[in-house]
Amino acid sequence: ETGVTQTPRHLVMGMTNKKSLKCEQHLGHNAMYWYKQSAKKPLELMFVYSLEERVENNSVPSRFSPECPNSSHLFLHLHTLQPEDSALYLCASSLGTGSHEQFFGPGTRLTVL
Amino acid sequence: DQQVKQNSPSLSVQEGRISILNCDYTNSMFDYFLWYKKYPAEGPTFLISISSIKDKNEDGRFTVFLNKSAKHLSLHIVPSQPGDSAVYFCAAVQGVGTDKLIFGTGTRLQVFP
Numbered sequence: 001e002t003g004v005t006q007t008p009r010h011l012v013m014g015m016t017n018k019k020s021l022k023c024e025q026h027l028g029h030n031a032m033y034w035y036k037q038s039a040k041k042p043l044e045l046m047f048v049y050s051l052e053e054r055v056e057n058n059s060v061p062s063r064f065s066p067e068c069p070n071s072s073h074l075f076l077h078l079h080t081l082q083p084e085d086s087a088l089y090l091c092a093s094s095l096g097t098g099s100h101e102q103f104f105g106p107g108t109r110l111t112v113l
Numbered sequence: 114d115q116q117v118k119q120n121s122p123s124l125s126v127q128e129g130r131i132s133i134l135n136c137d138y139t140n141s142m143f144d145y146f147l148w149y150k151k152y153p154a155e156g157p158t159f160l161i162s163i164s165s166i167k168d169k170n171e172d173g174r175f176t177v178f179l180n181k182s183a184k185h186l187s188l189h190i191v192p193s194q195p196g197d198s199a200v201y202f203c204a205a206v207q208g209v210g211t212d213k214l215i216f217g218t219g220t221r222l223q224v225f226p
Contacts, residue, residue: 042202042217100206
């Protein structure tokens, strides 16, 4: 595997379910990010991790819970989501904070029923 | 309020001609700008960038121009090729040492034979 991978690619869940999105980067980067892209809206930064430490939480509701166990893996735990949370969730990585070029995974298309 | 705006949702250009994608921003503190390209079912991929201390950066068929006084940047692709058909996102970075990218909504470019 190369680059940034995300699983699953598609996810349908009910509002009472708990699920997790997984991201893995094979680039040796030190920073990882979660973005949300809703229809007709720009990508919105959700969380930033640098060297496994969360450095940014962009006013995201607590029903989204990130986890970064090491510099190669990033999770987004989901619980009691709302239909308006349906979106494309993208993971990205970069060499580190201050390195502007971010490398994106293919995304997880999430539908909340 | 959107700080990075791509006012043209779509653009259609004939193969071999020039494609010009535009981006406007409102925050004069932005000091670095990037263009990303996104194919369906894939994550955005970095294309080209420019620092606010420059007004032009060129990489092969791709050139980005920055007009700070007008808070405007543009991406020129010449000659355009069918493989350039994708959604193009403009992004801005605010401040040194930060990796928070502010994205526009994207412009869908279609290059036809």
